[in-house]
Amino acid sequence: MDAPKLLANQSACIARQAALGQSHVAPLAAFVQSLRRRTAHTGRVPDFDPCDGGVEAECLFLLEAPGPKAVTSGFVSRNNPDETAKNFYLLNHEAGLPRERTVSWNLVPWYVGSGTRIRAVASADIEASVPYLKELLALLPKLRVVVLVGRKAQSARDVIEQLQFNYTFFECPHPSPLAINGHPERRAEIVLCLKSVAAYLGTSSVAATR
Numbered sequence: 001m002d003a004p005k006l007l008a009n010q011s012a013c014i015a016r017q018a019a020l021g022q023s024h025v026a027p028l029a030a031f032v033q034s035l036r037r038r039t040a041h042t043g044r045v046p047d048f049d050p051c052d053g054g055v056e057a058e059c060l061f062l063l064e065a066p067g068p069k070a071v072t073s074g075f076v077s078r079n080n081p082d083e084t085a086k087n088f089y090l091l092n093h094e095a096g097l098p099r100e101r102t103v104s105w106n107l108v109p110w111y112v113g114s115g116t117r118i119r120a121v122a123s124a125d126i127e128a129s130v131p132y133l134k135e136l137l138a139l140l141p142k143l144r145v146v147v148l149v150g151r152k153a154q155s156a157r158d159v160i161e162q163l164q165f166n167y168t169f170f171e172c173p174h175p176s177p178l179a180i181n182g183h184p185e186r187r188a189e190i191v192l193c194l195k196s197v198a199a200y201l202g203t204s205s206v207a208a209t210r
Contacts, residue, residue, distance in 0.1 A: 002051060002079065002099075003079070003089075004078075004079065004085070004086040004089045004090065005079065005080070005081040005082075005085070005086055006079040007069075007073040007075060007077055007079045007080050007081055008081035012079070013073050013074060013075070016047075016049065016050055016051070016073075016074070016075055016077075017047075017074065019050035019051075020047060020050055022050055022054075024050070024053065024054035024055055024056050025048055025050040025052075025054035025055070027054075027055050027139050028047075028048040028054055028055060028103075028136075028139060029047055029048065031135065031136060031139060032045055032046075032047050032048065032109075035109060035132055039110065041109075041110035041111070043071070044066075044071060044110040044111040045066075045109050045110045045111075046066050046070040046071060046073070046074055046075050046076050046077075046111075047074055047075050047076070048075070048076060048103060048104075048105065049075045049076060049077040049078070049079070049104065051077070051079070051099065052077075052099050052100065052102055052103045052104060053099070053100045053101055053102055053103050054103060055139055055140060055141065055142075056100070056142055057100075057101060057102050057103035057140060057142065057143060058101050058102070058142050058143060058144045058145060058201050059097075059101055059102040059103070059143070059144070059145040059146075059147060059197055059201060060102070060103055060104075060105060060137075060140065060143055060145070060146045060147065061088075061102060061103070061104040061105070061147050061149055062105055062106065062107055062146055062147065062148055062149060062153050062160075063076075063104070063105070063106050063107065063149045063150060063153055063174070064106060064107055064108065064121050064149075064150055064152040064153055064174075065106050065107065065108040065109075065110070065111065065112050065118070065121050065125070066106050066109070066110070066111050067080075067082060067084065067111075067113075067118055068111065068113060068118065069081055069082040069085070070111070071111045076104050076105055076106060077104070078092065078099070078104065083176070083177045084174075084175055084176045084177065087175040087176070087177065087180060088175045091175060091187070091190050091191055091194060092194055094191055094194075095191050095194030095195045095197075095198055096195070096198055097194050097195075097197055097198040097201075101201055103140070105136065107121070107126060107129060107133065107152065107153050107156055108121050108125045108126060108128075108129045109129060109132060109133075112125060120152075121152050126156055126159070130159055130163075133160070133163070134163050137163060137165050143165075143167060144167065144168060144200075144201065145167060145168050145169075145170060145197055145200060145201065146160065146167045146168075146169050146170070147169075147170045147171070147172060147193065147194075147197060148160075148169060148170070148171045148172075149172055149173075149174055149175070150173065150174030150176075150179075151174070154171050157169060157171075168200065170193050170196060170197055171193070172189060172190045172193035172194070173186045173189055173190055175190060
């Protein structure tokens with residue numbers, strides 16, 4: 001099943017957890033488990049969504065940091081029950097970019113809020129996260145495109161480029177309601193970016209049996 005805010009349903013979250021052993025996402029699930037063990041953020045690092053492309057992905061969406069709904073559902077997902085995730089789901093659908101060609105993650109992979117309120121990512125958060133991002137990129141052999149979503153992720157472009165992976169970079173506004181509600185030009189900019197990524201990758205969806 002695939003629909004906006006689907007992970008408000010606990011049974012859907014349980015089904016996603018059960019899917020973490022599938023071959024396309026199992027190496028990323030192991031990476032997350034390792035990340036939790038090696039940092040002080042044990043319960044604050046959500047998993048990759050097995051409905052995305054996992055290690056088969058050609059496009060990485062890199063956002064700022066997971067929000068509270070990602071911690072609750074346990075996934076970095078466009079199906080999370082918040083308006084930002086809903087916007088991202090609908091914008092990707094409009095652009096015609098198949099999600100199995102993509103994977104979503106965060107520049108800072110752990111939740112930086114208090115549980116009721118998220119704070120802005122600081123430079124120290126980014127500095128601490130870069131080694132783990134490098135580890136992640138090494139797990140994505142088919143990756144061709146990195147989309148930096150929002151200003152904070154875009155501000156770290158130079159740092160990411162210094163990791164010496166050969167990617168094409170795209171930048172687009174953050175899909176939060178604050179960023180795009182009342183700003184149709186930003187919404188159009190996101191759709192244009194996603195369509196450009198789809199064109200760069202080609203329009204045919206990868207064969208998927210999952």
